[in-house]
Amino acid sequence: MVENLCYNLHLVAAAASTSGARAMSERPSITAFFPAFNDAGTIGSMVVSVSKTLEELTDDYEVIVVENGSTDYTVQVLESLAERYPRLRVFTHQQPLGYGGALRVGFASATKDLIFYTDGDAQYDPRELKLLLPALRQDVDVVNGWKIDRGDPLHRKIIGRVYHHTVKLLFGFQLRDVDCDFRLIRREVFDVIDLESDSGTICLELVKKLQDAGYRFAEVPVHHYHRTYGQSQFFNFPRLWRTGVQLIQLWWKLVVRREHLERIARRRQAATRVMREHS
Ligand SMILES: Nc1nc2c(ncn2[C@@H]2O[C@H](COP(=O)(O)OP(=O)(O)OP(=O)(O)O)[C@@H](O)[C@H]2O)c(=O)[nH]1
Numbered sequence: 001m002v003e004n005l006c007y008n009l010h011l012v013a014a015a016a017s018t019s020g021a022r023a024m025s026e027r028p029s030i031t032a033f034f035p036a037f038n039d040a041g042t043i044g045s046m047v048v049s050v051s052k053t054l055e056e057l058t059d060d061y062e063v064i065v066v067e068n069g070s071t072d073y074t075v076q077v078l079e080s081l082a083e084r085y086p087r088l089r090v091f092t093h094q095q096p097l098g099y100g101g102a103l104r105v106g107f108a109s110a111t112k113d114l115i116f117y118t119d120g121d122a123q124y125d126p127r128e129l130k131l132l133l134p135a136l137r138q139d140v141d142v143v144n145g146w147k148i149d150r151g152d153p154l155h156r157k158i159i160g161r162v163y164h165h166t167v168k169l170l171f172g173f174q175l176r177d178v179d180c181d182f183r184l185i186r187r188e189v190f191d192v193i194d195l196e197s198d199s200g201t202i203c204l205e206l207v208k209k210l211q212d213a214g215y216r217f218a219e220v221p222v223h224h225y226h227r228t229y230g231q232s233q234f235f236n237f238p239r240l241w242r243t244g245v246q247l248i249q250l251w252w253k254l255v256v257r258r259e260h261l262e263r264i265a266r267r268r269q270a271a272t273r274v275m276r277e278h279s
């Protein structure tokens with residue numbers, strides 16, 4: 001099924017979140033999703049690999065790809081995959097939404113109890129979802145990966161460490177690797193937190209809001225590999241500059257103004273009310 005999206009993400013998030021029921025079977029339902037921008041060379045293996053992994057873990061799953069304005073043959077690969085994989089849902093976009101926009105579509109479209117996501121460029125191995133699931137104990141809401149050894153050139157590793165310590169200091173993160181896009185999250189958390197970022201800073205927004213809402217994390221080491229297809233878009237100065245500006249804007253919003261705390265409290269009350277009505 002290939003769908004085109006045009007909707008209010010907040011409404012969809014609210015509609016998708018039925019109850020915040022905590023009780024979960026031993027084989028919980030899982031949505032796995034990948035954002036994909038020019039990932040034609042890797043997205044096929046990601047879908048196949050995660051589908052096989054999910055078959056082992058649960059009877060109730062879906063796979064979502066949020067394609068994001070690709071100019072290579074990503075869409076064609078997805079169209080042919082969708083014919084063979086009935087549990088695959090593909091959202092295509094003619095205009096890119098940005099990385100954050102793509103993640104927001106993924107979170108809002110997920111319908112299962114747990115949401116797993118990682119990037120469509122195969123720098124992480126979706127089979128390692130098997131490592132995350134056992135770490136999601138009753139008292140844990142989010143399992144965050146941390147990169148055992150970053151599969152990137154030296155300059156990226158150095159910039160990555162500087163970035164990590166800077167954002168840790170600015171936002172008060174307690175996680176070992178905020179920048180690890182390999183996560184398993186209980187879908188009910190999106191009844192309480194909502195996300196606004198369109199860019200890569202969404203990972204900071206996500207972790208900060210989860211932390212401020214009191215959700216509990218577990219951390220699991222995962223492998224990280226070199227890109228095997230496509231061009232890294234990371235290292236250009238306009239992008240680094242934009243990221244710096246976005247980071248400061250986010251810091252102002254979440255650390256100085258802290259308006260999200262009131263919103264979290266309001267949404268939590270509403271979610272609790274809905275839960276009581278359904279129980
Ligand atoms: N850059 C970028 N990536 C996107 C976007 N939408 C989806 N993606 C996917 O998000 C993943 C992560 O983006 P990357 O640019 O690979 O980010 P990165 O892994 O930090 O850096 P490199 O792999 O070195 O480029 C990839 O699988 C992209 O295809 C977007 O708008 N911009």
Ligand SMILES: [Mg+2]
Nearest residue numbers: 119121123227
């Ligand atoms: Mg990458």
